[in-house]
Amino acid sequence: MKKVDLSFQSCKAEYKESSVVLFSAPLDNTTSYRPGTRFAGNAVRVESIGIEWYSPYKEMNLRDYNTVDIGDLDLPMGLVEESLDIIYNNTKTIINDNKKPMMIGGEHLVTYPVVKALVEKYPDLRIIHLDAHTDLRDEFLGRELSHATVIKRCYDILGDNRIYQFGIRSGDKSEFDFAKAGHVFMQKFNFDGLENVIEEIKNHPVYITIDMDVLDPSVFPGTGTPEPGGMTFKELLAAMKKFEKLNNVVGADLVELAPMLDSSNVSTVVTAKALREMILLLHQ
Numbered sequence: 001m002k003k004v005d006l007s008f009q010s011c012k013a014e015y016k017e018s019s020v021v022l023f024s025a026p027l028d029n030t031t032s033y034r035p036g037t038r039f040a041g042n043a044v045r046v047e048s049i050g051i052e053w054y055s056p057y058k059e060m061n062l063r064d065y066n067t068v069d070i071g072d073l074d075l076p077m078g079l080v081e082e083s084l085d086i087i088y089n090n091t092k093t094i095i096n097d098n099k100k101p102m103m104i105g106g107e108h109l110v111t112y113p114v115v116k117a118l119v120e121k122y123p124d125l126r127i128i129h130l131d132a133h134t135d136l137r138d139e140f141l142g143r144e145l146s147h148a149t150v151i152k153r154c155y156d157i158l159g160d161n162r163i164y165q166f167g168i169r170s171g172d173k174s175e176f177d178f179a180k181a182g183h184v185f186m187q188k189f190n191f192d193g194l195e196n197v198i199e200e201i202k203n204h205p206v207y208i209t210i211d212m213d214v215l216d217p218s219v220f221p222g223t224g225t226p227e228p229g230g231m232t233f234k235e236l237l238a239a240m241k242k243f244e245k246l247n248n249v250v251g252a253d254l255v256e257l258a259p260m261l262d263s264s265n266v267s268t269v270v271t272a273k274a275l276r277e278m279i280l281l282l283h284q
Contacts, residue, residue, distance in 0.1 A: 036258030088113035105255025132227035134171030222267025
């Protein structure tokens with residue numbers, strides 16, 4: 001794998017010397033409302049020019065760590081399963097080389113093949129999921145593979161008591177009932193209880209998936225399915241700070257930015273800053 005000319009900030013290390021591999025998955029095929037997430041990766045790279053390399057929150061400098069940005073994966077337009085296979089194989093290569101994947105979506109379905117690859121290496125994998133939406137439907141609009149079914153597909157791999165959802169405020173009643181039945185942990189509306197979950201799973205391998213629409217649309221309007229009643233960016237940063245207590249974060253993603261839906265580019269800048277913090281988390 002090779003680094004690209006247009007990279008996120010200082011993520012220009014050689015692949016062989018990098019412990020974190022950044023890539024974007026421009027899949028936008030099952031978006032159920034407003035499309036545009038396939039443009040997120042390079043939009044974030046452009047806007048990262050305005051984001052400092054140094055994080056005062058972590059007191060870490062991105063320039064001090066070897067990260068390679070390999071750019072957009074080459075996904076075939078309109079072909080969902082083939083695209084998921086490419087994401088899966090890319091992730092397998094990264095983790096087999098003892099590196100950590102950091103993915104930019106794309107619609108949330110791109111999380112599924114990454115989890116599929118990770119669980120083969122880490123059978124005891126846990127998922128922390130920050131989102132406005134449950135994503136626990138068994139099918140949506142006739143599709144079993146959809147951004148509305150992604151966490152259910154991950155559950156099909158992992159089983160009970162291994163997925164922890166926070167910020168949820170939208171979904172079908174059956175999805176909330178599924179959580180109430182004890183299959184997944186769900187904290188509605190906020191991040192309350194995150195510290196307790198982190199303490200419970202801190203010694204397990206953990207994958208963190210963040211749908212950026214967990215943020216309130218007043219903070220983050222550039223997404224296909226905005227859901228009022230969400231988090232502030234400060235609350236998201238506080239959650240990321242808590243993630244530092246996890247002993248084995250094996251990968252992460254930020255998904256569902258649709259940059260063209262926010263002409264101010266503020267949503268893209270928000271994602272870029274969140275991405276800096278997540279890359280640094282993976283280096284800890």
